[in-house]
Amino acid sequence: MKLIIDSCSDLSLERARELGADVQPLTIQIGDKSYKDQFEITSEEVIQAIKDGKRPMTSQPNPEAFASMFKEYTDKNESIIYIGFSSALSGTYQSASIAKDMILEEQPDADITLFDTEGASYGIGLIIERAAGYIADGDDKDTVTAKIQKDISNIRHLFTVDDLDYLAEGGRLSKGSAFVGGLLNIKPLLHLEGGKLIPLEKHRGLKKVFKRMVEISNEEGARATGHIVHADAEKAANDLKKQLLEKTDLETINISSIGPTISSHTGDGTIGLFYFKDGQ
Structure with a gap:
């Protein structure tokens, strides 16, 4: 094969x-x-x-x-x-x-x-x-x-981006789904549903988005191996990794850069988290 x-x-x-x-x-x-x-x-x-x-x-x-x-x-x-x-x-x-x-x-x-x-x-x-x-x-x-x-x-995708308008302009998110929050430090939490990128929640600041990612990981029984990707946001990726290792059952979390095609549509500052749900 x-x-x-x-x-x-x-x-x-x-x-x-x-x-x-x-x-x-x-x-x-x-x-x-x-x-x-x-x-x-x-x-x-x-x-x-x-x-x-x-x-x-x-x-x-x-x-x-x-x-x-x-x-x-x-x-x-x-x-x-x-x-x-x-x-x-x-x-x-x-x-x-x-x-x-x-x-x-x-x-x-x-x-x-x-x-x-x-x-x-x-x-x-x-x-x-x-x-x-x-x-x-x-x-x-x-x-x-x-x-x-x-x-x-069973795979789970969770994302946060600096600028939803960038995704909307690239056609990967409907303009009606994009909400403005740059000046207010509003950070979106997105996921993939039916193969489409969908806003899930919005939070004031990256710290609260990461807290919610940790909560969702626990709610969905994430364990074993997870993966974090980032676009020019290595420090933030490491902060999220530290929290996940301390507060969830994920045992191994690797970090890498978002690839060229995906980063073309998300822009810099994007963080993604991936794991298998229900302990799979």
Whole structure:
């Protein structure tokens, strides 16, 4: 079984290689230049462009790019599992679906399974890490896919951002959902629901948002491993990690930067927390 992923999982290329996953990059355009996510541009470069007043734009891989990647393995009769970015936030999953149909026209017996995680960033990354473990353990395809589906249903995404207007302008959040709070230090708490980014609550200051994240983690039985991502907010990410380790049953919490594509839409100052609910 071969894992195929896209760059919106926010796994580093090194981590993807460790897991045996091939990465299909999205494209980021800044001004008149285009870059392959992670392969040709870093998160730090995207954040600096935003600070310089530029507006990065992103686009999904075309079906031909996915088909070429799939064919490398279907030609060898290998099973493929693609674990992808939310179809409600990007056309990436649709491109993979079209590519699957293209392959099946030529190779009707090709074994390609696609998962729309309805997730983003390291929420997908945690699912991929577990999937790689199931494959390494020697589970059969049906068992692996059943476990992946269960993980998708149990993953939790919690986000806070500095500027909701940035998400709204990029089309990742409805303008009607964006509430103004910059001058009042109002911080939104958002989550993913049905693959869409939805405001959950709003709080006065980051400290209260983190307190609520800790409370929700406990309410939902988070334990074992969690992951925090940030966009140029490492100190805040470490503050959240400290609170979670002290006040929840999470035993291990890793921290990494939000990837170039996701940070293109969230802007700097974003913090994301991911874990599996109900002790899963």
